[in-house]
Amino acid sequence: NAGVTQTPKFQVLKTGQSMTLQCAQDMNHNSMYWYRQDPGMGLRLIYYSASEGTTDKGEVPNGYNVSRLNKREFSLRLESAAPSQTSVYFCALRRQGMNYGYTFGSGTRLTVV
Amino acid sequence: GENVEQHPSTLSVQEGDSAVIKCTYSDSASNYFPWYKQELGKRPQLIIDIRSNVGEKKDQRIAVTLNKTAKHFSLHITETQPEDSAVYFCAASNPNSGYALNFGKGTSLLVTP
Numbered sequence: 001n002a003g004v005t006q007t008p009k010f011q012v013l014k015t016g017q018s019m020t021l022q023c024a025q026d027m028n029h030n031s032m033y034w035y036r037q038d039p040g041m042g043l044r045l046i047y048y049s050a051s052e053g054t055t056d057k058g059e060v061p062n063g064y065n066v067s068r069l070n071k072r073e074f075s076l077r078l079e080s081a082a083p084s085q086t087s088v089y090f091c092a093l094r095r096q097g098m099n100y101g102y103t104f105g106s107g108t109r110l111t112v113v
Numbered sequence: 114g115e116n117v118e119q120h121p122s123t124l125s126v127q128e129g130d131s132a133v134i135k136c137t138y139s140d141s142a143s144n145y146f147p148w149y150k151q152e153l154g155k156r157p158q159l160i161i162d163i164r165s166n167v168g169e170k171k172d173q174r175i176a177v178t179l180n181k182t183a184k185h186f187s188l189h190i191t192e193t194q195p196e197d198s199a200v201y202f203c204a205a206s207n208p209n210s211g212y213a214l215n216f217g218k219g220t221s222l223l224v225t226p
Contacts, residue, residue: 033213042202042216050211094212104156
């Protein structure tokens with residue numbers, strides 16, 4: 001039971017390249033989230049998905065797209081990477097029920113040069 | 114949207130002293146308030162949380178208080194130890210944005226022996 005699995009852990013991109021950050025859960029919960037974390041800024045919400053097939057913008061969605069094709073996976077895509085997207089990206093899910101709370105993935109450290 | 118402010122941004126205490134970190138939130142619909150500890154290069158780790166129908170919660174050396182009327186909540190760490198040194202984040206969960214967590218910008222706590 002890994003909870004939330006993010007891949008890759010590290011990535012270096014050139015400006016203009018595209019890539020997809022993958023996030024998968026094995027906990028069967030509906031709500032999933034993508035955050036970015038920059039020094040001194042805390043975690044900021046990029047997109048969220050309340051259930052399979054639905055997505056909504058968060059605080060900083062520009063330059064990103066997401067996909068929630070099934071309950072298990074929530075991917076984040078950078079179509080044309082920019083240096084301003086250099087950050088650490090965390091995927092999270094919301095656990096409902098008796099064990100209410102949030103589970104975070106281990107993060108993806110992305111550098112755009 | 115929800116705005117969470119956190120103070121102070123840095124805090125230095127002597128081992129054995131208490132540390133207090135304060136947060137305010139803007140949206141009265143927020144109903145769940147977790148505190149996270151994050152060590153360098155790691156994902157946020159939950160240390161304590163409180164729901165909006167509770168005023169105070171304690172877990173050994175850590176306590177959280179919530180004032181719904183004033184929209185502020187605080188983290189109290191007693192008998193601090195050097196291993197408490199880390200960055201601490203408060204957050205508020207708002208049902209109006211899919212229960213996404215809105216984070217403060219963090220407090221860097223240093224406990225000196």
